[in-house]
Amino acid sequence: MPIGYLNVTAVCEGVCTVDEAGPLLNWLNARRVALVDLGEAAQVHTAIVQVLLATNAIISAAPRDPLLCEVLAPALERSKQARPGSLSRQATAPVREPPSDAAADAA
Numbered sequence: 001m002p003i004g005y006l007n008v009t010a011v012c013e014g015v016c017t018v019d020e021a022g023p024l025l026n027w028l029n030a031r032r033v034a035l036v037d038l039g040e041a042a043q044v045h046t047a048i049v050q051v052l053l054a055t056n057a058i059i060s061a062a063p064r065d066p067l068l069c070e071v072l073a074p075a076l077e078r079s080k081q082a083r084p085g086s087l088s089r090q091a092t093a094p095v096r097e098p099p100s101d102a103a104a105d106a107a
Helices: 018-029 046-054 066-071 073-082 101-106
Strands: 003-005 009-016 035-044 058-061
Touching (some): 018 046
C-alpha cells in the first residue's frame, strides 16, 4: 500500500495514485491533527496534492522532488509554522487502516 497510516501520521511511499486520495481525505478529516510524511514518495497524483493543499495536514517530511515541493509550497510553509513537537511518540504507533469510502458514505 503506497500510503501507510499510523496514529497521527500518513506515510506516503513509492507511487501514490488517485485511488489513495479519497481514503487520505477521509483519514485527514477524521483527525484534529494529522501529519503526512512525503519523504519516500516517488510520485504523488495531483488529487493527493489537492487534498494536502485543501486540508490542514502538516507535512512532516517534504518530498524529494523539487517540482512537487514547489507545488506544495503553501502547505510546506504552513507545516513549518504548525509542526507539533509533542506528537513524536504518537506518530509512530500503528493504529488502523483508513476508513473506506463505503464506511464514510454509510455514516
